[in-house]
Amino acid sequence: xxxxxxxxxxxxxxxxxxxxxxxxxxxxxxxxxxxxxxxxxxxxxxxxxxxxxxxxxxxxxxxxxxxxxxxxxxxxxxxxxxxxxxxxxxxxxxxxxxxxxxxxxxxxxxxxxxxxxxxxxxxxxxxxxxxxxxxxxxxxxxxxxxxxxxxxxxxxxxxxxxxxxxxxxxxxxxxxxxxxxxxxxxxxxxxxxxxxxxxxxxxxxxxxxxxxxxxxxxxxxxxxxxxxxxxxxxxxxxxxxxxxxxxxxxxxxxxxxxxxxxxxxxxxxxxxxxxxxxxxxxxxxxxxxxxxxxxxxxxxxxxxxxxxxxxxxxxxxxxxxxxxxxxxxxxxxxxxxxxxxxxxxxxxxxxxxxxxxxxxxxxxxxxxxxxxxxxxx
Amino acid sequence: xxxxxxxxxxxxxxxxxxxxxxxxxxxxxxxxxxxxxxxxxxxxxxxxxxxxxxxxxxxxxxxxxxxxxxxxxxxxxxxxxxxxxxxxxxxxxxxxxxxxxxxxxxxxxxxxxxxxxxxxxxxxxxxxxxxxxxxxxxxxxxxxxxxxxxxxxxxxxxxxxxxxxxxxxxxxxxxxxxxxxxxxxxxxxxxxxxxxxxxxxxxxxxxxxxxxxxxxxxxxxxxxxxxxxxxxxxxxxxx
Numbered sequence: 313x314x315x316x317x318x319x320x321x322x323x324x325x326x327x328x329x330x331x332x333x334x335x336x337x338x339x340x341x342x343x344x345x346x347x348x349x350x351x352x353x354x355x356x357x358x359x360x361x362x363x364x365x366x367x368x369x370x371x372x373x374x375x376x377x378x379x380x381x382x383x384x385x386x387x388x389x390x391x392x393x394x395x396x397x398x399x400x401x402x403x404x405x406x407x408x409x410x411x412x413x414x415x416x417x418x419x420x421x422x423x424x425x426x427x428x429x430x431x432x433x434x435x436x437x438x439x440x441x442x443x444x445x446x447x448x449x450x451x452x453x454x455x456x457x458x459x460x461x462x463x464x465x466x467x468x469x470x471x472x473x474x475x476x477x478x479x480x481x482x483x484x485x486x487x488x489x490x491x492x493x494x495x496x497x498x499x500x501x502x503x504x505x506x507x508x509x510x511x512x513x514x515x516x517x518x519x520x521x522x523x524x525x526x527x528x529x530x531x532x533x534x535x536x537x538x539x540x541x542x543x544x545x546x547x548x549x550x551x552x553x554x555x556x557x558x559x560x561x562x563x564x565x566x567x568x569x570x571x572x573x574x575x576x577x578x579x580x581x582x583x584x585x586x587x588x589x590x591x592x593x594x595x596x597x598x599x600x601x602x603x604x605x606x607x608x609x610x611x612x613x614x615x616x617x618x619x620x621x622x623x624x625x626x627x628x629x630x631x632x633x634x635x636x637x638x639x640x641x642x643x644x645x646x647x648x649x650x651x652x653x654x655x656x657x658x659x660x661x662x663x664x665x666x667x668x669x670x671x672x673x674x675x676x677x678x679x680x681x682x683x684x685x686x687x688x689x
Numbered sequence: 690x691x692x693x694x695x696x697x698x699x700x701x702x703x704x705x706x707x708x709x710x711x712x713x714x715x716x717x718x719x720x721x722x723x724x725x726x727x728x729x730x731x732x733x734x735x736x737x738x739x740x741x742x743x744x745x746x747x748x749x750x751x752x753x754x755x756x757x758x759x760x761x762x763x764x765x766x767x768x769x770x771x772x773x774x775x776x777x778x779x780x781x782x783x784x785x786x787x788x789x790x791x792x793x794x795x796x797x798x799x800x801x802x803x804x805x806x807x808x809x810x811x812x813x814x815x816x817x818x819x820x821x822x823x824x825x826x827x828x829x830x831x832x833x834x835x836x837x838x839x840x841x842x843x844x845x846x847x848x849x850x851x852x853x854x855x856x857x858x859x860x861x862x863x864x865x866x867x868x869x870x871x872x873x874x875x876x877x878x879x880x881x882x883x884x885x886x887x888x889x890x891x892x893x894x895x896x897x898x899x900x901x902x903x904x905x906x907x908x909x910x911x912x913x914x915x916x917x918x919x920x921x922x923x924x925x926x927x928x
Contacts, residue, residue: 313802313805313806316791316798316802319798320791320793323794597787601785603750603774604750604783605778606775606777606803607806608774683750683751685745685750685751687783688786688862689741
């Protein structure tokens with residue numbers, strides 16, 4: 313009877329199309345919006361992922377990765393003195409102003425890497441060499457800088473010169489790194505040169521990047537460094553999740569995206585529930601005829617369930633497929649943010665399953681209470 | 690048919706009351722009848738006299754308050770709901786006034802439904818359905834949907850569906866009500882030819898005086914009771 317049930321569903325084209333479109337739209341909305349939310353959260357953690365150090369040492373008041381409370385340079389040495397530290401290097405991160413050839417300005421995120429080791433250097437280099445950062449005035453810019461400068465009519469390439477806070481910078485490489493939450497271009501240089509580019513202040517050190525000796529775990533090292541008064545050590549993964557948690561708790565982003573996702577669920581329930589109810593209602597007379605002919609309630613329930621879950625499955629497939637297509641397009645353009653971990657399609661599948669079950673229950677309620685004698689009325 | 694043979698269907702003093710809120714309507718007030726093997730028994734009477742209710746309780750699609758109903762020796766009162774459902778699946782074929790063919794299924798698919806409910810595979814069920822459609826003169830319409838068929842053709846599909854699993858009891862509710870006179874005549878003739886077998890019984894509820902002649906016997910109902918029995922249909926038409 314399940315084949316009969318599917319034929320009844322697929323051949324009622326108007327309602328079938330309406331059901332599939334409703335559930336596909338609902339899946340698309342939930343999947344796409346959740347993926348953009350995840351992408352945005354990934355952008356907030358760009359600094360952690362781009363630098364990639366296992367242990368980050370920051371001021372004790374720091375709550376998330378993008379919050380920089382400068383420390384004294386001496387803290388690097390203090391961290392180096394902790395037992396179990398293989399290496400500890402300084403990192404400078406700050407928003408600086410770049411002046412372009414045509415006199416226009418562009419805010420950039422200046423990243424000062426340890427001069428000797430270049431710890432935290434960008435991994436994907438498109439042009440030039442990161443090692444050339446040791447040359448005078450050298451900087452490495454990211455693809456966002458190239459894009460933003462191009463919009464201002466300047467072709468940024470290896471050898472191009474511009475100014476950061478009135479000091480000359482020369483591009484020796486172009487790299488590809490994760491975009492930051494605020495979208496400023498990344499400009500990499502050495503820590504010492506960053507001290508020259510940046511506006512002078514009493515404290516300039518943003519982070520100390522530490523690496524444990526073999527046999528010492530990241531968390532063990534975090535604990536040992538944490539005993540230094542006034543400093544806070546955070547393992548990379550913890551800093552990643554702390555940052556996401558901070559944005560979720562302190563910004564309106566989750567409410568905004570959550571509202572759209574909830575609307576998607578409501579629209580899905582409304583369209584699918586109502587259309588499926590109409591579909592069952594229209595077929596009630598025939599289902600009663602089946603019942604009169606000797607179909608068991610379980611058979612009829614199975615028919616209704618297979619109809620509901622079929623449209624759910626097809627709608628889900630279309631919705632997630634469209635989201636994947638959207639993701640491919642935006643990933644090529646690098647914005648808006650998009651990240652679809654496996655949990656997103658699973659979450660959407662669970663919601664669609666719920667909507668399908670809800671729709672089926674509405675119909676089932678009528679079917680199970682159906683008197684077969686109604687076929688004679 | 691010998692009158693000493695046990696009846697195919699025996700209804701004794703059946704009472705059925707419909708309750709809706711505070712109001713109660715007694716549709717059957719002690720109805721009794723017997724239907725024999727190998728006959729077409731027509732149940733006639735004015736609208737609202739309880740004909741369709743009687744048909745519903747005989748085939749087990751509706752419960753009843755008191756009285757006894759035995760169909761092929763099965764006491765419906767003693768059977769549980771699941772047993773009655775199984776009994777209907779195995780023993781009863783239905784022909785409805787409005788045909789109740791599923792509009793999205795082809796004629797063959799509609800006819801195959803009782804067989805599929807019996808657990809027969811789809812391919813075999815459709816093969817037997819096509820054979821049955823050929824028997825009712827619709828060999829060239831097996832793939833047509835109900836909407837592509839005339840009223841008479843639809844009722845023939847319904848007859849094929851009612852008979853495809855060789856039921857022992859064929860229940861017909863106003864089978865000619867939605868058809869013109871000529872088509873109705875052909876349909877009831879076909880039904881009699883195809884359905885009546887020595888080991889089964891056809892019950893027809895009808896208003897249609899023109900088809901009384903096809904009955905072997907007629908019972909007349911009024912106000913929830915069987916008020917008259919006619920062993921020869923001519924007796925009623927002359928009455």
